[in-house]
Structures are given as structure tokens and as C-alpha cells.
Amino acid sequence: MQLSETVKLYPTEYQIELTRNTMSEYISTVNNIVSDYTNKDNGNIESxxxxxxxxxxxxxxxxxxxxxxxxxxxxxxxxxxKSIVKKYDKACKEVEKAKKNKKNQKSKKNKNSKNVKEVEEIKEVKKLKEIKVPVLKKLCCYINNQNFKIQDNYISFPVMIDGKSKRISVKTKMTDKQKLILSSHRLGTMRIVIKNINTLVAQFVYEINEIEKVNESNNVMGVDLGIKCPAVSYCTDGSVKFYGNGRKNKYMRRHYANLRKWFQKAKKPTVVKRIKNKEQRIMKDIDHKISREIVNTAKKHKAKVIKLERLENIRSTTRTSRKNNPSLHTWSFYRLAQYIEYKAKLAGIEVEYVYPAYTSQKCPQCGNIHHAKDRKYICKCGYHTHRDLLGAINICNSTEYIGNRCIA
Structure with missing residues (x-):
């Protein structure tokens, strides 16, 4: 498994200038190569x-x-x-293939036999926009593990000085944990990027071995992710736990949205960007804490498997309204699921995804399906519980396995 570690850099003014020049030249070089090896007439792909x-x-x-x-x-x-051109070429081929299927479908309109796959591909074509050549905008550069060194609190990497390739040693501050990780694991590429307008950071990729299955018990944990209640877990041994505070999260989102709106009117784009970055850091930290708590609870109850809903395309399929639209579109369910997934793997716990339909509507006793009133679920058979807890119970009991990844 690959993980990443971020380290803040403290370069001098001269080193900042050299690094920025290297990053801008790096991005422009990649863009120039991509533009030379992709179709210039990208707006109208004929063949x-x-x-x-x-x-x-x-x-x-x-x-x-x-x-x-x-x-x-x-x-x-x-x-x-090469990677960008390959992806672009693949996307163009998919569009071309879908267009051919659309033409074939038109010719077979009068016939009764229709291929289901072709019909699905035609529907996907309508959703696809015009494919444009990818252009990199954010300043960054990638350096492979053979061309940078970490010694004490310094990171050295090559840049151009007076037309010659020379190494510069940039000062950094690392915690004892970071020093241990970077010295004891095999490192991949290093990415230098600008954070918060002026701060330079180095991001390292390192490999870590996944722990083999630890728990031999048959205990299973079902986790229901939501907006009002970020997460609810239910284990087959009957243990229940609620995580996070949805109202607090909603307040934080609304607070920073109002701040951004105010500074946008005052025409201060740098402050708007800084506020947005701060909000993202806070919400990421909340997701990290919730995912850590969920995995720790699974370890405590010796759960062999954590079951989650695969919520892809939830924003386009769910019913929306003016009231819940902002909450739905700022809901970080995918990120939280990813955090749970990789932390569970490091703990030796499997993660499975199940079909999400009717998990908050189906009665686990009689099997009837009906809507809950706000957070209270009351069935005709007399069964009643919290709506999100019902979802966690149905996820835990579900046998409709659809993979071990967040997306298909």
C-alpha cells in the first residue's frame, strides 16, 4: 500500500526563486509535450x-x-x-466507440432485437462533454527517489543555476515520527507544491506492507454514512456507536461560506482562497478523526469485516431541494470512505461495499419498506429505531456484495 507524508519547507528567498522557476518550467514543458502529441482539433473529434x-x-x-x-x-x-496523452487517447477512443454504437443503434431502430449494452453506452454519450486536451495549471514538480536526498533537517534536489544543473539543500522541520517513516520505508517520488499561496511543501510517497488478517472471529461491522449524523456503526454482537456531529459540520460550512461571500464582495480573492483552504483542512481533520474512531471501535470488538455503502452518483440520483442542496454537495462521503478503507487495511480488517438501496427504509424484522419520519423509524410490525442506526443494521446484515472499492 502507498501512503504519503507532507513536510513543510523553509527556503531562503534565493531558493524560493529557483524552486518557483523550476516548477513553472516543469509545468510548461509537460503542457508543451502534451499539446504536440494530442489532436489539436480537440473540440470536434471525428476519428x-x-x-x-x-x-x-x-x-x-x-x-x-x-x-x-x-x-x-x-x-x-x-x-x-506520456501518462496524460495515454489517458486522453483512451477517452477519445471511448467517445468514438460510443458514437459508432449510436449510429448502429439508429440503423437498427425498426428491429425488435436491441443490445442492452449499446443502449447504456448511448446514454453515457449524452452525458459526456467535448473532450479537451488536459492542461496543467498548478505549479508543482515531481522528483524521483534517485534524485533527492534527506539528511537531518535538509532536503536536497536538483535545479538549474546559470544554465547548469546543481543541487540545493532546503531546510525543513520534521517530527520524530516523520523521520522514522522516511528513514525506514522505501520512498517513491517527491512532489514539491505551493500551499496557502506562499508556503512550499514536499510530499513524499512511501510503501507500507498491509497487515494480514488479524481477527478470526465472525463479527461484522456495518457503518452508515450520513449528513446529519456523519457515521453510525452496528456490530453483529449488538454494539452501537454514533460518530461526529452533523450540525457542527453544517455550521462550519455555513460560517466559512458566509465569510467567503463577504470577502468576495470586498474583492479580496487571496483571502477567499485562504479561507477555503482553512475550511478544507478542518473538514479533512474531522474525517480523519471519525475514520480513526470507527477503525478503533472495529478493533475493540474484533470485527473481521467493515461494511460500507457504495454511494457513487448519490448527488445525481437523490431527491434535491433548495434546503438540502448545499449540504448534499459539500458532503465528503467519498473521502471518509477512503480514510476508513486504508486505515482498516493497515489494521488487518477487510472492507466491503454493499448495495445502498432501501437500507434506511427496510425493516430488519418483517422486511417491509417505508419511509421514516425525520430520524424516527416506526414499522407496522412494532419495530422502531433511529433511522441512521437502521441503515447500519441493514448494511451489516446485507449480502449484496458489490466490491471492495469506493468506486466501481
Whole structure:
């Protein structure tokens, strides 16, 4: 499993200038390579043959790229460009294939035999927008593990100084935990990026071995994610726990939205961006704490499996209103599910996703389906409970397994 660690950098003014120049040159080089090897007429894709072949870009070397970058960074630019071109080419082929299926479907309109897959692909085409060539905008650069060194509280990496590739050592501050992680694990690429307008940070990718299954018991935990109540867990041994405070989260969102609105009227975009970043940091921290608490509860009750709902496309399929629209579109269910997933794997607990339909409406005793009144669920058979707890119970008892990933 791959995890990441972020370290703040404390460069001098001269080092900041060198690093920023390297980052801007890195981004422009990747964009130039991508634009050269993708279809220029991206707004009207007629044929996949118009797109240049991937083989031509696979032969690209640093000698073919004119950039004021060290050769190591130039090689990384080529790798990034290859990845972008490959994804773009794949997307174009999918659109071309869907267009052909649409034409075939029109010719077979009068016939009774219709292929279900073709009909589904035609529906997907309508949702697809015009494919545009990807353009990188955010300043950053990637350096592979062979071209940077970490010694004490300094990180050294190559930049261009007077037309020559030279290393600079930038000061940083690392906790004892970070030092232990970076010294004892195999590191991947390092990404240097700007955070909060002026702060430079280095993000490291490192590999960690997943723990084998620890618990041999048959105890299963079902977790229901929501807006008013961020998470509710139910185990087969009967234990129940509620996590987080949905009203507090909603207040935080509303508070920072009002602040941004006020500063937008005052025409202060930098303050708006800073407030947005602060809000995101707070909400991420809340999701981390909730996911940690859920996994710790699973370990305490020796749960073998944590079951979650796969809530993809929930925003487009659920009923919306003016009142719940902001809450629905700021709900970070996917991020919370990802945090639960990777923390459970590190603890040796499996994560499974189940079909989410009717989990908050189906009675676990008689099987009848009907809506709850606000948070209270009362069935005709006499069964009553909290609506979110009902969801956790049905998720725990569900046998409709649809994978072990957040998305299909």
C-alpha cells in the first residue's frame, strides 16, 4: 500500500526563486509535450486516427525536449506527458466507440432485437462533454527517489543555476515520527507544491506492507454514512456507536461560506482562497478523526469485516431541494470512505461495499419498506429505531456484495 507524508519547507528567498522557476518550467514543458502529441482539433473529434500514435511519444528522449531543467526532471516531464496523452487517447477512443454504437443503434431502430449494452453506452454519450486536451495549471514538480536526498533537517534536489544543473539543500522541520517513516520505508517520488499561496511543501510517497488478517472471529461491522449524523456503526454482537456531529459540520460550512461571500464582495480573492483552504483542512481533520474512531471501535470488538455503502452518483440520483442542496454537495462521503478503507487495511480488517438501496427504509424484522419520519423509524410490525442506526443494521446484515472499492 502507498501512503504519503507532507513536510513543510523553509527556503531562503534565493531558493524560493529557483524552486518557483523550476516548477513553472516543469509545468510548461509537460503542457508543451502534451499539446504536440494530442489532436489539436480537440473540440470536434471525428476519428481516432487523427490522434498521434502513442508509439511516437514512447520514443521521446531528453535530447528531443528543449527545457531549462535538469535531465532528471526532464525525464519526469516526459513520463507525466506520456501518462496524460495515454489517458486522453483512451477517452477519445471511448467517445468514438460510443458514437459508432449510436449510429448502429439508429440503423437498427425498426428491429425488435436491441443490445442492452449499446443502449447504456448511448446514454453515457449524452452525458459526456467535448473532450479537451488536459492542461496543467498548478505549479508543482515531481522528483524521483534517485534524485533527492534527506539528511537531518535538509532536503536536497536538483535545479538549474546559470544554465547548469546543481543541487540545493532546503531546510525543513520534521517530527520524530516523520523521520522514522522516511528513514525506514522505501520512498517513491517527491512532489514539491505551493500551499496557502506562499508556503512550499514536499510530499513524499512511501510503501507500507498491509497487515494480514488479524481477527478470526465472525463479527461484522456495518457503518452508515450520513449528513446529519456523519457515521453510525452496528456490530453483529449488538454494539452501537454514533460518530461526529452533523450540525457542527453544517455550521462550519455555513460560517466559512458566509465569510467567503463577504470577502468576495470586498474583492479580496487571496483571502477567499485562504479561507477555503482553512475550511478544507478542518473538514479533512474531522474525517480523519471519525475514520480513526470507527477503525478503533472495529478493533475493540474484533470485527473481521467493515461494511460500507457504495454511494457513487448519490448527488445525481437523490431527491434535491433548495434546503438540502448545499449540504448534499459539500458532503465528503467519498473521502471518509477512503480514510476508513486504508486505515482498516493497515489494521488487518477487510472492507466491503454493499448495495445502498432501501437500507434506511427496510425493516430488519418483517422486511417491509417505508419511509421514516425525520430520524424516527416506526414499522407496522412494532419495530422502531433511529433511522441512521437502521441503515447500519441493514448494511451489516446485507449480502449484496458489490466490491471492495469506493468506486466501481
Amino acid at each position: 481516432v486516427k487523427e490522434i498521434k500514435n502513442i508509439k511516437s511519444i514512447s520514443k521521446l528522449t531528453t535530447a528531443d525536449v528543449k527545457a531549462k531543467l535538469p535531465s532528471a526532471l526532464c525525464n519526469q516531464c516526459i513520463r507525466d506527458a
